[in-house]
Amino acid sequence: MWTMWVGVVLAGVVSTVAAHPLDATIRANLQEIANAEAKAYDCVVNIAVRGDGGLAVAVSAGADVVSMGETGARAGQAEPVTVDSTFAWGSVTKLVTGVTIIRLANEGHFDLDEKVAPMLDRYFASQGKNLTLTGMFGPEAAEITIRNLATMMAGVNDFDTAKPNGSDVSKSTDPFRATVYKNPDKDWSPYDLMTLPWVANGKMQFAPGSRTDYSSTNFILLGLVIAATKNVAWDELDQSAFLPPAAIAAGLLKNTKFAAKGAPSEYSKVIAYDRTSYNGHNDSALPGIPVSDVHGVFGGWTASDIVSPVQDIADLGYAIYGPRSPTSLVTKANISMMTNPNQTFYGFATFLLSEFTGRPTDTTPPAIDEGTCWGHLGATYGWNSVVLFTPGNNISISIATNIETNEQAQPSNTYCVAYNRLRQLLAIAAGTQKTPVQDCVYSSSGYFGTCVCPDTKFECKKSREGSYCALSAHANQSYTDCSTSCK
Numbered sequence: 312m313w314t315m316w317v318g319v320v321l322a323g324v325v326s327t328v329a330a331h332p333l334d335a336t337i338r339a340n341l342q343e344i345a346n347a348e349a350k351a352y353d354c355v356v357n358i359a360v361r362g363d364g365g366l367a368v369a370v371s372a373g374a375d376v377v378s379m380g381e382t383g384a385r386a387g388q389a390e391p392v393t394v395d396s397t398f399a400w401g402s403v404t405k406l407v408t409g410v411t412i413i414r415l416a417n418e419g420h421f422d423l424d425e426k427v428a429p430m431l432d433r434y435f436a437s438q439g440k441n442l443t444l445t446g447m448f449g450p451e452a453a454e455i456t457i458r459n460l461a462t463m464m465a466g467v468n469d470f471d472t473a474k475p476n477g478s479d480v481s482k483s484t485d486p487f488r489a490t491v492y493k494n495p496d497k498d499w500s501p502y503d504l505m506t507l508p509w510v511a512n513g514k515m516q517f518a519p520g521s522r523t524d525y526s527s528t529n530f531i532l533l534g535l536v537i538a539a540t541k542n543v544a545w546d547e548l549d550q551s552a553f554l555p556p557a558a559i560a561a562g563l564l565k566n567t568k569f570a571a572k573g574a575p576s577e578y579s580k581v582i583a584y585d586r587t588s589y590n591g592h593n594d595s596a597l598p599g600i601p602v603s604d605v606h607g608v609f610g611g612w613t614a615s616d617i618v619s620p621v622q623d624i625a626d627l628g629y630a631i632y633g634p635r636s637p638t639s640l641v642t643k644a645n646i647s648m649m650t651n652p653n654q655t656f657y658g659f660a661t662f663l664l665s666e667f668t669g670r671p672t673d674t675t676p677p678a679i680d681e682g683t684c685w686g687h688l689g690a691t692y693g694w695n696s697v698v699l700f701t702p703g704n705n706i707s708i709s710i711a712t713n714i715e716t717n718e719q720a721q722p723s724n725t726y727c728v729a730y731n732r733l734r735q736l737l738a739i740a741a742g743t744q745k746t747p748v749q750d751c752v753y754s755s756s757g758y759f760g761t762c763v764c765p766d767t768k769f770e771c772k773k774s775r776e777g778s779y780c781a782l783s784a785h786a787n788q789s790y791t792d793c794s795t796s797c798k
Contacts, residue, residue: 331366333740338368340732345372348725353597354714355392355581356721358729359621361629361707362737369394369622373713390580397566397579397618398711399608401691403698404569404617405530409461409649409660410631410640411537411553416457417642420540423458427536434539440502447511455519457536460529463657466515469526470504470611473589475758480588480717488692489590491607492600498572499610501531501545523655527614530660534613546571550613557637563630567619570609575602575693578618583608583693583713594717602693615691621709624698628707632685632700650685656759661685664699667723669731669751669762671784679703681734682782688758690719697722704734720760724753727762754790763790771797 331337341358349356355373360366371394416423421430428444435442444452448467459465472487487507491499505511505528516524538548550569558564570578584599585592592600602608609616619627630640632650641649649659656663663685665672670682680703689696695716698709708730710722731751738744751764761780770786771778771793780793788796 331362331364331368333736334366334368336736337366337733338370340736341368341729342370342372344725344729344732345370348721348728349373352712352714352716352721354584354712354721355396356725357392357394357396357398357621357711358725359394359625359709360729360733361622361625361633363634363705366706367622367626369620369625371396371621392581392713394622395566395620396581397568397620398581398696398713399570399575399579399583399615399691399694400617400619400624400696400698400711401615401689401694402527402611403624403687403689403696404611404613404615405527405660406627406631406687406698407550407553407617408530408533408537408613411550412457412461412533412660413641413645413649414553415537415540417645421457421536423461424456426453427455427457427460427532428453430539431532431535434535438544442502442506447505447513449513449515451515451518457533458659459519460533460536461659462654463523463525463529464520465526465529465532466517466519466521466524467526467528467532468510468512468514468516470507470510470528470531471526472509475717480594481591483587483589483717485587485589491605491610491692495574495605495607498606501535501612504528504531504610504612523657525657527611530614531612537613545612548613550616553640555638555640558630558640561638563626563638564619564623567617567623570616570618571612572606573609574604574606575608575618576604579603581713584715585693586714586716588717599714600693605692608692608694611691615689621711624696624709624711625707628686628698628700628709629705632702633705633707658685660687662687664688664759666759666761666782667697667699667726667730667753668701669727669764669767669782670734671767671782671786674784678784688719688722690715695719695722697726699726699730701730701734704737706730706733708733718755718760719758720753720755723760723762724755727751727753731762731764761790769793 345356349372357371359369373392473485476482582603586599588594649661665684672682686699696711700707710725735748749765768786769780772781778797
């Protein structure tokens, strides 16, 4: 039985800011979207927005069987999920780790182009670990810089072994996931993960700086760089210490925790489910594999251990990428570095995800660029999420769900619809859009997809990986026509 529960947050990061005049309209529209997406995916969908002029709205929709009472997940005491419910955000943690690295570099603790091996080798020795970077990853590891790690250009093997099979999901494999599920009470330290045989095999994937390939091990190493700089053991590191005083005073991340150890049930009442096909699991067997008591959900530490309500994460996106203010976390120059358009899909601790907006990025002034989009996807066992910021209109949107699926599409799908509904409501109110709101739809393709709007056009482009349909203000094909002809 699917039952919808509703909650609303109007409080801003800065409590003195007046409510946005469109709060009620935006809230009603986001609630409608959350209801529809929660019903379509049979899960919880929480959405939060942070924008200019005091805009701060959060809504919640989902099933009444996904939140546990105070006595724990096994007690069978269901209660509503609300906007204040906390979620595991997986790799959204990398935003915090990346910003912490930037702030430490800005303070002069190290240079981003500094070779990381000498620092980490000294740190390993200080912690009583007989480890070196080259001993674990081979001689090329001596050339890895801090920037290489944060831009996914280090070449270090990923501890995450998920191998999705696009043509036959039943053949998707993930040996480490199987190990985690067989040992649900084990806390995985960064040393456990770095020294797994497929990670510390004495070989790199590629020479540092030569290409981009996603590896969560990079952000574990960055966590150790932070711990070394602070001269603390990994499990004594305060991951919230990066916040400047003004951001703390304003309440940024006030309801957020970092789960270096323990299971999700110790940090969140929301029960999460693995609905993937990895390791022969039947992804249609609902509700899925419950993971709230599996410690390995947080195994990635500074790569994947943040636990927050949606409004905290929307506020985080705005504080990183939004207009500069006393609560900003990085400088304007830092943002340019993080979102370097010359990167393929990943900047500095930042995904470049313009295709999720359904809007072109090559508009000609005075048209507003509503397509450029930065942020981070979040996925860990049983949870999928996303936080994205569009600088053309200063909108930060976060979306959390309590299921993990093969394509991880539910947050991206929700974002496509919610962002385009929101931007059009704002444009109509400002008098810059004269037509009624038109909804967009998300076309999924593995972990990445494309948001398709009725008025957007596409053109066929070529890349190393093959041909693809790209949004363009100067194109003339519909997405359907482009997809048919672009081979």
